[in-house]
Amino acid sequence: MKKSILTLALSCVALTMSAQDINLPTPNLSQKSMSMIETLNTRHSVRNYDTTKDITNQQLSDVCWAACGMTRDDNHRTSPTAMNRQEIRLFAFLKNGVYEYDAKANKLVKKADGDHRELMAGSGKGGFKQEFVMDAPVTLLMVIDFDIFGNDSEHTKLMGCVDAGNVSENINLYCQAVGLATVPRATHDTNGIRQLLNLTEKQLPIMNNPIGYEKK
Numbered sequence: 001m002k003k004s005i006l007t008l009a010l011s012c013v014a015l016t017m018s019a020q021d022i023n024l025p026t027p028n029l030s031q032k033s034m035s036m037i038e039t040l041n042t043r044h045s046v047r048n049y050d051t052t053k054d055i056t057n058q059q060l061s062d063v064c065w066a067a068c069g070m071t072r073d074d075n076h077r078t079s080p081t082a083m084n085r086q087e088i089r090l091f092a093f094l095k096n097g098v099y100e101y102d103a104k105a106n107k108l109v110k111k112a113d114g115d116h117r118e119l120m121a122g123s124g125k126g127g128f129k130q131e132f133v134m135d136a137p138v139t140l141l142m143v144i145d146f147d148i149f150g151n152d153s154e155h156t157k158l159m160g161c162v163d164a165g166n167v168s169e170n171i172n173l174y175c176q177a178v179g180l181a182t183v184p185r186a187t188h189d190t191n192g193i194r195q196l197l198n199l200t201e202k203q204l205p206i207m208n209n210p211i212g213y214e215k216k
C-alpha cells in the first residue's frame with residue numbers, strides 16, 4: 001500500500017515537471033532542405049505570418065538546434081562565439097509561456113507562464129511597435145549574458161553583438177532552407193523582458209526572430 005502511494009506521488013512529481021518544461025525531440029539532422037547556395041540566394045525577411053499555422057515541437061527542436069545547438073564534443077555549437085564562450089542565451093516566446101533553450105539537455109525550460117509575445121513587438125516608445133510579430137507562433141530571443149562571457153568591456157560588448165548576429169543568421173538561413181518564415185529584429189521591449197525573466201544589467205536582450213509560416 002505504502003509502495004503504491006509512493007509510486008503515485010513520484011508520478012505526480014514527474015507529471016508536474018513535464019508540464020513545466022518541454023523535452024524536445026532529437027533534432028532531425030537528415031531532413032530535406034535547400035542547398036546552401038539556393039538558401040543564400042533566396043533568403044529574405046518576412047513580416048506577415050499565418051496565424052492558423054503552428055509549428056511542431058520537432059520544428060522547434062530543429063530551429064533551436066540550428067540557432068545554437070550542441071555539435072562536436074558536446075562543447076561546440078552550430079553558431080560560433082568569441083573564444084567559444086557560448087554566452088548567447090536563447091529564449092522561446094510561445095503562446096503558452098516563455099522558455100529557455102537548454103542545448104545540452106535538448107529541452108525548453110519554462111521561465112514564465114502565459115503569452116508574452118507582445119514584448120517582442122516593442123515597447124511602443126517613440127510610437128514604434130511591430131504588431132505583426134504576435135501573429136508568429138514563436139519568437140526566439142537572443143540574450144547576451146556578460147556574466148557567462150566573464151566581463152562586459154567595450155570589446156566584449158561588440159563580440160556579444162557579433163555572436164548574437166551569428167545565431168540570428170543561423171535561424172534566417174535554416175528557416176529559408178526548410179520553408180519557414182522569419183525576420184531578424186532588434187526591436188523588442190528590453191525593460192519588459194528583463195522584468196519578466198529576472199534579467200540583470202549584465203544580460204542584454206539584443207535580437208529576436210519571429211518564426212512561422214508566411215501568410216499567402
Ligand SMILES: Cc1cc2nc3c(=O)[nH]c(=O)nc-3n(C[C@H](O)[C@H](O)[C@H](O)COP(=O)(O)O)c2cc1C
Nearest residue numbers: 043044045046047130165183184185186187188207
Ligand atoms: C541588426 C538587424 C536589426 C534589424 N531589426 C529589424 C527590426 O527591428 N524590425 C524589422 O522589421 N526588421 C529588422 N531587420 C531586418 C532588416 O530590415 C532586413 O534584413 C533588411 O531590410 C534586408 O531585407 P532582407 O532581410 O529581406 O534581405 C533587422 C536586420 C538586422 C540585420
